[in-house]
Amino acid sequence: MESQNIPDPGGSPNARTVESYEEIADDYARETAGGGVLTFALERLAETVPDAHVLEIGSGPGWDADILEESGLTVRRTDVTQAFIELQRRRGKEIEQLDVINDDLGGPYDAVVTLHVLQHVEPDDLPAVLTKVAGALRPGGRFLVSIPLGEGAGWEVGESGSPYYRALRSEAEFVAALAQAGLETEWTERGVEDEETGWLCVLARLR
Template sequence: MSAADRRNNRRTVAAYEGYARGYAAAVSSTPSEPAAEDLRRFAAALAPPARVLEIGSGPGWDADFLETLGAQVRRTDVTAAFVQFQIERGKQAYPFDLLTDEIDATYDGILMLYVVQHFERDQLDGVLSKLARGLSANGAMLLSHMLGEGEEWEGDAGDYRVVRWSAAAMDERLQRAGFAVEWESFIDSEQRPWRSVFARRR
């Protein structure tokens, strides 16, 4: 993948580097009840002791909650400031760039919330195929995406790339990568419709 292919993603990551601690302070350290229910259903679908790879862990609040449910979470993020924030919290967190790095183990589950919108459309097939390869047979993934159509830049400086997907288009890409969608849920956050998808590797 060339530097030009990654330019928009690099711009978004750079914006998160400057805002990571502000983001951690602004986002509740406990999930909303709908988000918590998604995590409970996800954890319940994995055979214990489940090994979960979290991509885009951010400040680590979802990993904290998932660990209370018995999962063993490997926390990763492409943003160095988020990794450092978690280390300062006493957690183990690792740098990982899903666009360029390979998943070097297999996991029972993969958690990737509020990340997909930062990838371009022509990057998604490669991303989803890589995630499928990182799952054990019958492994499962909980993924969220912003519903809608089109692409845009958000944030005060217009540095956060947002690519929206319809439910049908996302499910078609998931199936193409070897996933079977089992359930979905919806959260409307600040007039932004989000859809979470639980999909199992076929």
């Protein structure tokens, strides 16, 4: 989906971004159905921690959780957006509302998964979120995460016309932030547009 930078629409970046997803949840689900962009990473996680109990933060329509469950993992599906929760319940899935910034994550889990989510977390909140993830893992537990690469943070609007907040980071910055939280990077995979942009997928292990 194409996007463009816009002036700050005001309000909490987290709350305003959630409002946007409330408005576009059904369209987002249709656009991403069957995409499987990070299927390789999800299957690799399943091979690394077979029969694992997994917390997924930001399940959205639930396509990634479907892949994990098909691979034999037990997934606690969560999302902060009520529209995604209702969508998954219509699909017959169990899902809970969870705000990664403000709520306790429970656990301990064998793995935590959050794909295409941390881009919406403000830079000042990221260390606390990663520390919270680490605290929800068993010793040796895994964290599978993806982030957009780049520099800067601000508001964008996609084809839907709804604004959302994005914070971009370099691979080195993000790996260092993981290490600060006690998470050791095991492997990384880039979806590269050029040397400094695109998406980074990381599997990290709790030390």
